[in-house]
Amino acid sequence: MECKQPPNPRETAWEALSAHQIAVADLHMRYLFKVDPQRANRFSLRLDDFLVDYSKHRVTQETITLLMALADAVGMEQRINEMFSGVAVNKTENRAVLHTALRSPRKPLLIPGIGKQVAEVHEELSRVGRLVRQLHEGQLKGSTGKVLNHVVNIGIGGSDLGPRLAVDALRSFHTNSIRVDFVANLDAQDLGLVLSHANPETTLFIVTSKSFTTLETHANAMAAREWLHGHGCTETGKHFVAVSSNLDVTGKFGIPEEQVYRIWDWVGGRYSVWSAVGLPLAIYIGMEGFMQFLDGAHRMDRHFLEAPRERNIPLILGMLDVWYNNFFRAETLAVVPYDERLRLLPGYLSQLMMESNGKGVTLDEKPLDCQSSPIVWGSVGTNAQHAFFQLLHQGNRLVPVDFLLPLRGAPESNSHHKLVANCIAQGEALMSGQENHAEPYRNFPGNRPSTTISYTDLTPANLGMLLALYEHRTFVQAQVWQIDAFDQWGVELGKQLAGEIIREMENGAPGKQHDSSTTMLIRHFLESR
Ligand code: F6P
Numbered sequence: 283m284e285c286k287q288p289p290n291p292r293e294t295a296w297e298a299l300s301a302h303q304i305a306v307a308d309l310h311m312r313y314l315f316k317v318d319p320q321r322a323n324r325f326s327l328r329l330d331d332f333l334v335d336y337s338k339h340r341v342t343q344e345t346i347t348l349l350m351a352l353a354d355a356v357g358m359e360q361r362i363n364e365m366f367s368g369v370a371v372n373k374t375e376n377r378a379v380l381h382t383a384l385r386s387p388r389k390p391l392l393i394p395g396i397g398k399q400v401a402e403v404h405e406e407l408s409r410v411g412r413l414v415r416q417l418h419e420g421q422l423k424g425s426t427g428k429v430l431n432h433v434v435n436i437g438i439g440g441s442d443l444g445p446r447l448a449v450d451a452l453r454s455f456h457t458n459s460i461r462v463d464f465v466a467n468l469d470a471q472d473l474g475l476v477l478s479h480a481n482p483e484t485t486l487f488i489v490t491s492k493s494f495t496t497l498e499t500h501a502n503a504m505a506a507r508e509w510l511h512g513h514g515c516t517e518t519g520k521h522f523v524a525v526s527s528n529l530d531v532t533g534k535f536g537i538p539e540e541q542v543y544r545i546w547d548w549v550g551g552r553y554s555v556w557s558a559v560g561l562p563l564a565i566y567i568g569m570e571g572f573m574q575f576l577d578g579a580h581r582m583d584r585h586f587l588e589a590p591r592e593r594n595i596p597l598i599l600g601m602l603d604v605w606y607n608n609f610f611r612a613e614t615l616a617v618v619p620y621d622e623r624l625r626l627l628p629g630y631l632s633q634l635m636m637e638s639n640g641k642g643v644t645l646d647e648k649p650l651d652c653q654s655s656p657i658v659w660g661s662v663g664t665n666a667q668h669a670f671f672q673l674l675h676q677g678n679r680l681v682p683v684d685f686l687l688p689l690r691g692a693p694e695s696n697s698h699h700k701l702v703a704n705c706i707a708q709g710e711a712l713m714s715g716q717e718n719h720a721e722p723y724r725n726f727p728g729n730r731p732s733t734t735i736s737y738t739d740l741t742p743a744n745l746g747m748l749l750a751l752y753e754h755r756t757f758v759q760a761q762v763w764q765i766d767a768f769d770q771w772g773v774e775l776g777k778q779l780a781g782e783i784i785r786e787m788e789n790g791a792p793g794k795q796h797d798s799s800t801t802m803l804i805r806h807f808l809e810s811r
Contacts, residue, residue: 291355292764299348303609306342310729311713314342327595329585331744334595335734338713339602339682340610349601350591352762358597361761366393366587368548372768373645378548379768381753382583384556385576385746393587399548403557406544410558411569413523413543417486418458418568425515428483432461434476435562436506437490438498440551441525442466443633444749445490447626448555448563448575451745454623457568464562465506468498473505482513487522489537490559492545494528497777503535525558550768552633553753571742578746586754596751599733600758602682606731607759608652612680616670617660619686620705623740627686628660631752638756638767645764654763660684664704674712675726683732685709686748690739709734 315321315337325337325346341349365371368378383390383399390400416422420429435445446464463476487506491499503522510521518536525543526532532542543558555563556576564572586596606612615635617628639655661669663685674681687705691698715728735751737744760767783804786793792804 292352295348295352295355299345299352299605299609302345302348303605306340306345307610309340309342311338311340311731312715312728315713327593327598329595330581330747331738331741332595332747333734333736334599335736336598336602338709339605339731339733340729341602341605345605346592346598346601349605350597352604353591353597353601353758356761356764358591358758358761362587362757363393365757366396366583368396368399372550372766374766374769374771375547377768379550379553380546380548381550381553381556382580384549384554385579385583385750387580399546402544402546406558410543410561410564410572413561414564414569414572417460417565422486423520424483424485425510425517425520426483428481430484430486430521431459432463432480432485433488433562433565434463434465434480434485434506435488435490436465436473436499436502437488437525437559438466438496439633439637440554441490441492441496441499441559443552443626443630444555445560445562447624447630448560448745449566450626451623451740452563452567452571452575452742455567455571455742457566457571460565462562462566465502466498468501470505473502477506477509482510482515482521485510485521488525488561489522489532489535490525490561492525492527492549492551492554494524494526494531494535497780507536523561525561552637553768555749567742575742575746578741578743578748579750580746581743582747582750582754586750596754597758599751600755601762602731602733603656603755603759604762606680606682607656608762610680611653612682613653613657614681615656615658616674616681616683617658617686618663618666618683618708619660620663620701621686621688621740622662623688624686625662628658630749631660632658634658634752635756635759637770637773639760639763639765640772641763641765641767643765645766650763650765652763654765655759656682663708664701667704667708671708674730675715680730683709683712683730685732685734687734687736688738688740689736705734708732 322337326333326335365379366382368380370376371379380396380399383396384403386400388404390396422430424430442464449462465473465476489499489503507518515521519538522537523541524532524537525545527545527547529539529542533539543561545554545557545559549557556579560572591597617631619627635658636655641654642650644650685705691701709732712730712732713728715726718724757767786804790808792801
């Protein structure tokens with residue numbers, strides 16, 4: 283007798299969505315707006331200062347219902363609770379994932395069981411606060427007795443992108459005269475440029491590296507130390523602090539333990555801006571602003587945990603990502619802030635989403651049966667309109683777009699409405715298109731999806747909310763794909779091979795194990811020297 287397998291709920295929900303996609307694929311959004319005057323209200327959500335309009339998507343109420351059924355089928359609610367309560371959801375590294383604890387109030391309101399971590403977080407925040415105060419009050423002096431007034435963060439990936447974005451985005455909240463710069467690249471021109479306008483006597487380096495073994499950061503920190511010593515600033519401890527979990531190596535480098543700010547193994551690099559990794563931001567906008575940044579993220583955490591699923595912004599946006607990625611086979615997500623302050627957001631989100639979800643194996647170590655992370659890219663509007671928007675409007679692939687739209691612009695501007703008008707017009711044009719069959723090159727097919735995320739102004743709290751929204755949206759995608767969003771094994775092989783090739787270059791000859799192309803390129807370089 284044949285034994286019937288019980289239906290797999292994920293597969294059932296997936297099949298229902300596939301069938302539904304075929305049914306709605308030819309529906310034009312122009313029609314959906316026409317038949318439902320309430321569409322904008324129906325498919326938009328508000329939270330504090332934010333309005334999230336997802337009505338310009340190729341969805342009906344049934345689509346949302348089916349997407350929520352898929353979320354249920356993968357146990358989304360339980361998965362969210364597990365992450366917030368410190369279950370080791372990073373399976374391949376057997377680690378809890380508690381960036382949400384980094385922005386929790388001292389008494390965790392949300393979830394019991396993470397009291398110890400939250401207490402440690404607040405202890406560390408007090409230490410960060412002390413350093414910030416000392417710097418602001420001019421109490422910290424370099425080797426030659428001069429007050430430190432220039433901070434250079436050395437770090438890469440998650441130890442760079444978050445604080446760099448936040449400092450750049452919150453320039454108008456700068457509360458003091460301390461200058462903050464960032465160096466990430468192994469290309470010495472990056473550090474060289476920053477040092478060319480730095481005074482060694484007044485510069486403090488923050489070496490930010492969770493592992494403190496990252497090649498780029500190590501090389502830049504060594505070069506910075508050499509530069510200081512070359513200028514007579516020989517007391518390393520007076521010019522360096524570190525943010526790391528590797529106290530052995532920071533000590534060997536010459537940074538006293540009391541100048542090392544802690545980061546825990548339950549904080550992933552790309553989720554770490556809320557920890558002491560955010561020190562450059564705390565220095566730049568002050569502790570009060572930094573706490574508002576954390577508080578904004580916490581507001582989004584609460585919303586993600588508590589909002590009913592059809593009102594839950596990260597859940598809806600994450601499931602829409604799945605809708606296009608897996609059912610329309612869109613391959614990318616364009617992020618277009620109509621906000622110059624968010625010019626670094628597309629790069630930040632590339633790491634967040636692609637390093638988290640660019641995976642091909644499930645949590646059960648089986649090949650993933652569908653496409654994982656979209657390629658995340660973009661640039662600020664209106665510049666992007668004059669660059670790649672041609673493809674968005676008339677190219678023959680589907681590219682969902684996120685528009686970021688501040689209601690308030692630069693205080694000195696009397697043309698902000700023009701910027702806003704351009705953003706709104708692009709969403710309208712992508713959605714409605716304009717038919718011209720007589721001149722096909724002038725035809726705009728429309729039916730191209732976009733989300734508009736609007737906020738009153740880019741305050742520290744709103745930036746915190748926005749980044750936390752994207753973190754949770756990334757988490758939602760990962761639950762559907764059933765992958766580990768918190769490891770990054772894919773970066774290891776390149777690192778390992780680079781190590782081998784560096785050694786071969788230092789020995790003057792390529793090793794025997796390479797293919798002919800790699801050997802030729804190594805030789806080509808060696809012969810150029
Ligand atoms: O690129 C891999 C990676 O581990 C990222 O995940 C991380 O943000 C970056 O390197 C920097 O790591 P660390 O903080 O240990 O120097």
